[in-house]
Amino acid sequence: MRKNGTTSSGRQRWRCMRCRASSAGYGGNARGSAEFRAFLVWVTGRMTLAQAAAMLGVSPRTFIRRIQWCDTGSRAAYTRLFSRLPAPRALVTDGGAGCAAAAADTWKDTRIQRCLVHVLGNTRTDLTCRPRTDAGKDLLRLAGKLVKVRDADAAAAWLNLLNDWHTRYADIIGQRTTARDDPGNPKARAGRTWWWTHARLRRAYYRFIRLQRDGTLFAFCEPASAGSVPSTTNRPEGGVNADIKRVLDAHRGLTEEHMKRVCEWVLYMKTHNPDPGSFITAAHDETTEPPTTSTGLPAGSIQDAAPGVDAYESGFDIRKGWAGKTR
Numbered sequence: 001m002r003k004n005g006t007t008s009s010g011r012q013r014w015r016c017m018r019c020r021a022s023s024a025g026y027g028g029n030a031r032g033s034a035e036f037r038a039f040l041v042w043v044t045g046r047m048t049l050a051q052a053a054a055m056l057g058v059s060p061r062t063f064i065r066r067i068q069w070c071d072t073g074s075r076a077a078y079t080r081l082f083s084r085l086p087a088p089r090a091l092v093t094d095g096g097a098g099c100a101a102a103a104a105d106t107w108k109d110t111r112i113q114r115c116l117v118h119v120l121g122n123t124r125t126d127l128t129c130r131p132r133t134d135a136g137k138d139l140l141r142l143a144g145k146l147v148k149v150r151d152a153d154a155a156a157a158w159l160n161l162l163n164d165w166h167t168r169y170a171d172i173i174g175q176r177t178t179a180r181d182d183p184g185n186p187k188a189r190a191g192r193t194w195w196w197t198h199a200r201l202r203r204a205y206y207r208f209i210r211l212q213r214d215g216t217l218f219a220f221c222e223p224a225s226a227g228s229v230p231s232t233t234n235r236p237e238g239g240v241n242a243d244i245k246r247v248l249d250a251h252r253g254l255t256e257e258h259m260k261r262v263c264e265w266v267l268y269m270k271t272h273n274p275d276p277g278s279f280i281t282a283a284h285d286e287t288t289e290p291p292t293t294s295t296g297l298p299a300g301s302i303q304d305a306a307p308g309v310d311a312y313e314s315g316f317d318i319r320k321g322w323a324g325k326t327r
Contacts, residue, residue, distance in 0.1 A: 046250040078102030090219060090229040094118045113219040114211050115233040116147045126204040135169040136201055143204075149231070155218040162208055173202040240270060 004015035079102040087107040093099045094115050103110055123143040127136045142161055149155050166173075175197040179188035187195050196202050211217035220229040244266050248259060268274055 046246070072098075074098045075101045075105075079106055082106040090225055092220075092230055092233050094233055095122065111219045111222070111225060111229075112214075112216045113225075113229055113231065114216040115231070116149070116217075117232045117234065119207070119211065119217075120144065120147055122207060123204045126200040131201075133172070133198070133201070135165075135172050135198070138165055138169075139201065139204060147232070149218070149221075152218070152221040155221045159212065162205075166205065173198055173205055240267070243270075 004013045007013055073096045075098040078099050082102050083106055087110050090111040090113055091099075091103050091107065092113045092115055093103070095118050100112060103112060120143050123140065127140050129140075131137045131140055142158075142165060145158060145161070149158055173196075176194050177185070177197045178194045179185070179192060182188060208217065219225060220231045244263050247262055247266055248254070251262060254262065269276070
């Protein structure tokens, strides 16, 4: 934007040198706006800092928005977040205990749906991707069918399959090992007298039972939620979290504080009708003296060679050729 005279009322008129459009709106901070646009291109994409700055011939600046950060997904952190939001009809979670506890405290009437993809991942963690027993193989195949459930009929059919699995393998998940049978086991040396022989298999099965009893396994199939509540957290994972990961990967090497600022701007640009220009004020256009080093030169500048010194003498010129051992 460049100044283009004034209006009849004395307001400054501005003209865009790209599209030639003219307006009398606010444009007094044209350089700050250009730098801010370059920053947004860099922070929300894969362009390097130098490329984004060269696009408009300026250096991007950092503008900080206040967002609540927490080191862990604790109950207190989620409670603080949920207290600022209206209670939804349903909440899809990845299974974190802090999120579920905070939702129960803050949104008492909200239905909880456990992400089925995370349930499948938990089952694979317990059974591994290649179980050795037939019981483990059958339960892993059944867990794979869980993510394909779409309605109440399919959910009922899946529960019948789970009941059939328990009928076949109830004796296996009920087996116990005593310290007398395996005295060298670390559990026996720790003082335990017995333990479940197939503890991981048993845990994987009873996870399904617990979620079904809590009503969080197929809450999305209930009549009030059918068709409106997803069964997984794939939407935020693929639409928000994946974008944050891609941007951080494209800008590896940032400090922790700068990574936070990047995440904040990526999230802000995904809000409804973002207005990044509203953060630009006239103060952003004020110039400051660049920091200097002990030599009195601006930080990051290159010092010219002193008089009488050949900058390209041996040891200063560009090296080429083989730098390894001579054969």
